[in-house]
Amino acid sequence: MSATRKFPIDKVVQPIQSFIAQEKSGGLVLGLSVIVAMILANSPWAEEYHHFFEHKLGLYFDGGIALEYSIHHWINDGLMAIFFFVVGLELKREIVAGELSNPRKAMLPIFAAIGGMVVPALIYLSLNPSGDAHHGWGIPMATDIAFALGVLYLLGNRIPLTLKVFLTALAIVDDLGAVLVIAFFYTSEISMVSLVFGLSFLLIMYVGNKLGIRNILFYGILGILGVWTSFLVSGVHATIAAVLAAFTIPADVKIRENYYIEKIQGYLNRFKNLDPNNAISTLTNEQLHVLEKVKKATDHATPPLQKLEHAMHPFVTFVIIPIFALANASVSLIDIEFDQIFETNVALGVALGLLIGKVVGVVGFTWLAVKMKIAVFPDGMNLRNLFGLGLLASIGFTMSLFITSLAFRHPEYMTQAKIGIFTASIVGGILGYWVLSRESRKATT
Secondary structure, eight states: OOSSOOOTTHHHHHHHHHHHHSTTHHHHHHHHHHHHHHHHHTSTTHHHHHHHTTOEEEEEETTEEEEEEEHHHHIIIIIHHHHHHHHHHHHHHHHHHSTTSSHHHHHHHHHHHHHHHHHHHHHHHHHOOSSGGGGGGGGGGOOOHHHHHHHHHHTGGGSOHHHHHHHHHHHHHHHHHHHHHHHHHSOOOOOHHHHHHHHHHHHHHHHHHHHTOOOHHHHHHIIIIIIIHHHHHHSSOHHHHHHHHHTTSOOSOSSOHHHHHHHHHHHHHHHHHSOOOSSSSOOOHHHHHHHHHHHHHHHHTSOHHHHHHHHHHHHIIIIIHHHHHHHHOOOOOSSOOHHHHTSSSHHHHHHHIIIIIHHHHHHHHHHHHHHTTSOOOOTTOOHHHHHHHHHHHTOOTHHHHHHHHHHOOOHHHHHHHHHHHHHHHHHHHHHHHHHHHHHHHHHHO
16 A cells, blocks of 8 residues: 555646656746747737736725736736745845855856846947937846756756856846846836835844744735835835845744754654554644644744745746746737838847857856956866856846836837847757757767
8 A cells, every 4th residue: 555645636736746846847838938928919819918918907995096007017016026036035045055155156157147247238238329229238138047047957967067056156146137237227216205114114024034033924014015015116126125025034944954853853753652543534633743843843944035935936937937928028020020120229239138248248257267266167167068058148038028128118129129039049048058968968978
């Protein structure tokens, strides 16, 4: 008899859980969402598709309407705030105990990320030095971590783990750079009163962290009703509030690992020695009491930050990002003439910024850091597979599309930027896979 009881629903749930657990799945779902958006935008239902996202939703009170925005706005300022919250959790985890916690190890991906942001922006600005098109300089600075890692994980164990760690750290620093760019350069007029309210709630969350409050509900209520709402109406983009709120979440444990192991072993021995219930599927009160202690000890041994990140990551990857792609990745090719794409240098600036700028910036700044003896190549890395990683870093998608929605209000500029993003991301992804695949075959022969 099997130790684990199987239920009919397991036949449905287990394959889904297995798919979600794979690193490449997020990139595959995002790619499928982009394809669906493109199909809908060029279908007979295109008008209904675009009109749907313009419907207004809001909170209604006796005194009137508050926070009324379009569905598109709610997705970009609401759902994407959850995405940025998880980005903030990942950033804090990496800074506290990850690849960015060791200054010596962190310098190389930091240099690579800085180069991968500065060079693309300069290329874009050289092609669009003035006018409304000028505002899109932040678009080619971003790397889509889900897509880039998705392509990398398609290569499986043929790629050294150090390359995956390097690209992850690079993308996380890149995300931090994108957050700072949004905060300082893509923020509208600021309401200081609302901003002060938001910062006050952040201070309360920070103090709660220092006092030892680990209740996630405490941070959730203050973060959503206090920080996010205040930033939303302040003019500072609400996604910035999400990142700042994430940095207040406790990242420490209440009981250390060794003590936790001792406690759990004691509870398991106690559970083993208890008389079992005669019923088939229920436990005795004593057994329940021991399991509650196990649950409490496990909770104390798990940092709230990692608990939240682990719980929210699948929702962000498989719900929020696909919804964002459906709302923002559409480009109608029916009425576009080839000449219109190049009326300005927006598409060219974005495409070259991502495809050329990312590669030159990532490879050049990394090589410079090694030559200046600021850092050393990790095991398994050389200039050839670094070139492949640079190509994968040119995959923009999510963050680039998001910055496009902030940079432009002109529909033609937005369309041109999206064409540049898609072109560079597809070419960069294919070439990056090809380069790394060839390099991995050489390493094994």
